[in-house]
Amino acid sequence: DAKTTQPTSMDCAEGRAANLPCNHSTISGNEYVYWYRQIHSQGPQYIIHGLKNNETNEMASLIITEDRKSSTLILPHATLRDTAVYYCIVRGGTYKYIFGTGTRLKVLA
Amino acid sequence: EAQVTQNPRYLITVTGKKLTVTCSQNMNHEYMSWYRQDPGLGLRQIYYSMNVEVTDKGDVPEGYKVSRKEKRNFPLILESPSPNQTSLYFCASGISKNTEAFFGQGTRLTVV
Numbered sequence: 001d002a003k004t005t006q007p008t009s010m011d012c013a014e015g016r017a018a019n020l021p022c023n024h025s026t027i028s029g030n031e032y033v034y035w036y037r038q039i040h041s042q043g044p045q046y047i048i049h050g051l052k053n054n055e056t057n058e059m060a061s062l063i064i065t066e067d068r069k070s071s072t073l074i075l076p077h078a079t080l081r082d083t084a085v086y087y088c089i090v091r092g093g094t095y096k097y098i099f100g101t102g103t104r105l106k107v108l109a
Numbered sequence: 110e111a112q113v114t115q116n117p118r119y120l121i122t123v124t125g126k127k128l129t130v131t132c133s134q135n136m137n138h139e140y141m142s143w144y145r146q147d148p149g150l151g152l153r154q155i156y157y158s159m160n161v162e163v164t165d166k167g168d169v170p171e172g173y174k175v176s177r178k179e180k181r182n183f184p185l186i187l188e189s190p191s192p193n194q195t196s197l198y199f200c201a202s203g204i205s206k207n208t209e210a211f212f213g214q215g216t217r218l219t220v221v
Binding site for chain 1: 113140142144146149151152153154157159165167168197199201206207209210211212213214215217
C-alpha cells in the first residue's frame with residue numbers, strides 16, 4: 001500500500017471550511033484513498049473514500065487530483081466537534097489499514 | 110444499531126495472567142481485525158480474519174492469539190501478558206477488504 005504524507009497539525013476557525021491535504025505520490029491504479037478521524041482516544045471513524053473522482057457525503061468532500069498523487073479532505077463548515085486527528089490512508093483491496101500519524105485539526109471558537 | 114463492541118473498555122492486569130478481550134459485531138461482516146495504538150507509532154495491525162476459521166498475522170502478532178469460530182466474534186487472547194503489551198486496542202470489522210472498516214471504542218489495557 002502507498003505511503004501518505006500529511007501535515008502534523010492545522011487550525012481552523014469554527015464555521016469555516018477545513019481543508020486537509022494529503023500526498024500519496026506512489027499510489028497505484030487500483031488503490032483507493034480513505035479518510036478516517038479519531039476524536040480523543042475513541043475508535044477511528046470512517047469519513048469518506050474515493051478512487052479518482054471527487055466524492056461528497058454528509059460529512060465531507062474528497063477532492064483527488066487528476067494524477068491521483070494528492071487529495072484534500074474538505075469539512076465545509078467546521079465545528080468544535082470536528083477537532084480530531086485525521087488520517088489519510090491509501091489501500092488497494094487488502095485487509096490492512098496503514099495509519100500514519102495523521103493531521104491534528106483544532107477547530108477554534 | 111450497527112456497531113462493533115469491545116469488552117472490557119479498561120483493564121489492569123498483572124504480568125503473566127492470561128486475559129481475553131472480546132470483540133463482537135452485529136453487521137454480518139466477513140472481515141475483522143485487531144489493532145494496537147501506541148504514542149508515536151499510530152495504529153498497528155495485530156491479526157485479521159477474512160472469514161470464519163480464517164485468520165492471519167498482521168504487523169505485530171507476537172504475544173497474541175485470536176480465534177474466529179463465529180462470524181460475529183473475534184476475541185483477542187494474551188496468554189502471558191507483559192508490560193510491553195500495555196496499549197490501547199481496537200477491533201474493526203468490514204464487509205470485505207474493498208470497503209470501509211468500522212472500529213470499536215477501544216480497550217485500554219495496562220499490564221503491571
